[in-house]
Amino acid sequence: MKKLRLRFSRSQLCLPYAVFLILFVIVPLIVILYYAFTNGQGHFTFDNFKSFFTNANTIGTLLYSLYLAAVTTIICLLIAYPTAYLLARSGFKKQYVLLMLFIAPMWINFTLRITALKEVLSVLEGNLSDFPFLNSVIGLTYDFLPFMILPLYTSFLKLDKSLLEAASDLGANKFFVFLQVTLPLSVPGIVSGVTMVLLPSMTNCVVLEMLYNKTYIPGSLIDSYFKAFDWNRGSMISIVLLIIIFIVTLVTNRFSDKDGERRTIL
Amino acid sequence: MKKALSCVWLAIVLLLIYIPIIIIAVYSFTDAKMVGGSIGGVSLDNYATLFKNEGLRDMIIGTVILALGSALISTILATLGALGAHYSKRVPKALIDIANRVPVVNADVVTGFSLCVLLIIILGISKDSYIPLVIGHVVLCTPFVYLSIIPKLKQLDNNLYEAALDLGATPAQALFKIVLPQLIPGIISGFMLAVTLSLDDYFITTYTKPATFNTISTYVYNATKGNQTEVKTALWALSTLIFLIVVIFVVVTNVLSMKKEKNKREKIS
Numbered sequence: 001m002k003k004l005r006l007r008f009s010r011s012q013l014c015l016p017y018a019v020f021l022i023l024f025v026i027v028p029l030i031v032i033l034y035y036a037f038t039n040g041q042g043h044f045t046f047d048n049f050k051s052f053f054t055n056a057n058t059i060g061t062l063l064y065s066l067y068l069a070a071v072t073t074i075i076c077l078l079i080a081y082p083t084a085y086l087l088a089r090s091g092f093k094k095q096y097v098l099l100m101l102f103i104a105p106m107w108i109n110f111t112l113r114i115t116a117l118k119e120v121l122s123v124l125e126g127n128l129s130d131f132p133f134l135n136s137v138i139g140l141t142y143d144f145l146p147f148m149i150l151p152l153y154t155s156f157l158k159l160d161k162s163l164l165e166a167a168s169d170l171g172a173n174k175f176f177v178f179l180q181v182t183l184p185l186s187v188p189g190i191v192s193g194v195t196m197v198l199l200p201s202m203t204n205c206v207v208l209e210m211l212y213n214k215t216y217i218p219g220s221l222i223d224s225y226f227k228a229f230d231w232n233r234g235s236m237i238s239i240v241l242l243i244i245i246f247i248v249t250l251v252t253n254r255f256s257d258k259d260g261e262r263r264t265i266l
Numbered sequence: 267m268k269k270a271l272s273c274v275w276l277a278i279v280l281l282l283i284y285i286p287i288i289i290i291a292v293y294s295f296t297d298a299k300m301v302g303g304s305i306g307g308v309s310l311d312n313y314a315t316l317f318k319n320e321g322l323r324d325m326i327i328g329t330v331i332l333a334l335g336s337a338l339i340s341t342i343l344a345t346l347g348a349l350g351a352h353y354s355k356r357v358p359k360a361l362i363d364i365a366n367r368v369p370v371v372n373a374d375v376v377t378g379f380s381l382c383v384l385l386i387i388i389l390g391i392s393k394d395s396y397i398p399l400v401i402g403h404v405v406l407c408t409p410f411v412y413l414s415i416i417p418k419l420k421q422l423d424n425n426l427y428e429a430a431l432d433l434g435a436t437p438a439q440a441l442f443k444i445v446l447p448q449l450i451p452g453i454i455s456g457f458m459l460a461v462t463l464s465l466d467d468y469f470i471t472t473y474t475k476p477a478t479f480n481t482i483s484t485y486v487y488n489a490t491k492g493n494q495t496e497v498k499t500a501l502w503a504l505s506t507l508i509f510l511i512v513v514i515f516v517v518v519t520n521v522l523s524m525k526k527e528k529n530k531r532e533k534i535s
């Protein structure tokens with residue numbers, strides 16, 4: 001902490017936030033790390049770790065949620081990519097208002113939106129539990145679509161028009177301009193959209209439970225351990241999720257905006 | 267032709283997004299008990315229930331107070347933090363940036379669970395004191411406010427602060443009268459973001475809230491499990507009301523920004 005005390009008094013302004021971060025962000029992580037490797041009596045053990053990787057239920061849950069999240073992310077991308085492209089590039093007069101139309105539902109509480117979706121789906125399908133996977137994907141896509149549209153829209157907006165013109169002047173047809181210029185330049189947008197959809201849809205069990213899905217994802221596992229007061233196994237799952245999130249963040253950091261800029265210069 | 271095609275695509279996506287919301291809005295003005303069920307006639311009963319039913323009313327007021335309160339605390343913390351970090355040396359700034367990123371990328375379930383274990387299980391703070399709930403929401407919101415202030419600080423002209431000092435201002439005066447006003451847009455958008463995040467949160471709330479307290483998310487989740495039709499249809503009204511507020515907000519901010527631009531253009535010409 002001594003390092004924060006510099007000669008300027010201005011830098012000390014961050015002390016409250018630094019203390020807050022240590023107390024309520026760093027310490028909780030250390031606490032669940034401790035809980036994950038101890039048993040109910042506080043003895044050090046690898047049992048939670050072992051039971052996580054040998055229990056077919058937990059591993060199955062993890063794989064299922066990865067599968068579900070991947071399908072959701074791909075569908076979100078397939079819908080959001082052309083939408084964001086058209087919004088940013090078609091030269092509509094009130095472009096911004098149109099964009100707001102697409103992301104405004106984001107401000108309605110997600111549980112209310114899912115309730116509305118559920119009503120419509122039950123009229124269409126009759127019995128919701130007949131199509132658990134389909135309903136989960138629809139629900140998650142409905143919930144997270146704005147989070148995919150927004151970063152893609154920004155990356156299309158930043159796209160330098162002269163590059164597109166240069167490509168077509170040099171003889172590329174429209175398809176090749178898209179493939180060789182537009183698509184590579186939108187990679188940062190795709191990556192940040194994917195992170196904003198993939199990770200939350202792996203853990204948001206509320207959407208699934210509201211749509212009468214009985215299949216579990218890690219979020220619901222943590223929830224069930226929480227309700228059973230099993231802090232140790234709940235912590236173990238949290239740690240596994242944290243590691244997955246950490247890996248995804250590391251991978252996506254390599255494609256962040258700076259990288260995109262570098263590629264533009266090259 | 268191309269424009270027509272793109273219009274069709276955008277219209278289809280918009281339709282898919284809005285069909286559930288609009289159907290619920292239409293049904294909220296009728297006495298129907300379920301979507302697709304028989305409609306007896308137009309009625310405002312659902313809206314009346316929203317204000318008469320004590321549980322619903324308390325829940326709405328509680329959610330709003332919690333959102334505004336935690337957004338306010340988050341904004342103050344983040345503003346101080348961002349200012350301090352901006353003027354700190356590289357290492358402490360990097361450390362704060364990294365710690366700040368943790369709740370942003372972390373899953374809400376994990377954040378909520380870990381806070382619950384620390385505050386309630388280890389430290390033994392009672393959930394009924396609302397302290398864990400408020401801390402949870404502040405942990406959720408502050409990093410995003412911090413992230414929306416930092417870019418504004420980077421654009422800042424450092425000479426202005428120095429000039430203020432040269433002209434006799436104390437460092438505190440220079441900070442509050444020169445630096446802070448320039449950060450206002452970032453602070454306001456951060457505050458708005460914090461309110462939205464707090465309103466939309468489910469996981470941190472369930473893990474830290476007192477048993478008798480509910481926010482919209484936890485209330486709706488519990489209500490869809492039971493069969494209380496009165497509450498269920500009143501929630502349609504709530505969703506419609508929120509939607510109307512959002513629409514009005516979007517329209518007003520658009521009109522205001524257009525007016526501003528017009529004024530600017532007139533001034534230039």
